[in-house]
Amino acid sequence: MVRVLFVCLGNICRSPAAEGIFIKMVEQAGLSHQVQIDSAGTSAHHTGEPADARMQQHAAERGYRLPSRARQFDHTLDFERFDFIITMDEHNYNDVIDLAPDPQARDKVIPLVELCRTHAVARVPDPYYGGDDGFRLVLDILEDGCEQLLNQVRAMVRPPT
Numbered sequence: 001m002v003r004v005l006f007v008c009l010g011n012i013c014r015s016p017a018a019e020g021i022f023i024k025m026v027e028q029a030g031l032s033h034q035v036q037i038d039s040a041g042t043s044a045h046h047t048g049e050p051a052d053a054r055m056q057q058h059a060a061e062r063g064y065r066l067p068s069r070a071r072q073f074d075h076t077l078d079f080e081r082f083d084f085i086i087t088m089d090e091h092n093y094n095d096v097i098d099l100a101p102d103p104q105a106r107d108k109v110i111p112l113v114e115l116c117r118t119h120a121v122a123r124v125p126d127p128y129y130g131g132d133d134g135f136r137l138v139l140d141i142l143e144d145g146c147e148q149l150l151n152q153v154r155a156m157v158r159p160p161t
Contacts, residue, residue, distance in 0.1 A: 017064070096109050
């Protein structure tokens, strides 16, 4: 079993969208029984809330469901539970890295943009205070990074033929 956690600030826009995108990609790849996917925020401000309605709308237009409820990153459990901890921007990355108990835990933390092949961006921008174009751009970046992540996960769960 490979376990993937997506992390942003509030866990209502970027990380639940990444979770929804990756769930669909993993399902389409036939790997649902081999991959566990979740999302969290570095802040507890939105704990228990569903994904932002605008992000849900834009994700639905692309065929993604965002089923999760916001939760805060739990450093006492999440470093143990997950193989990949994928962050959305440099602040999320630094917040999570600062909580890592050891070098092995730090090695699990990867900025999503490092996985991107089509989008040369420094971070996944937070679309919360913007308009529709911001949500669409975020989904484009997330799809790009998640495709590359799927390649890595696929190599871990299925031996090369």
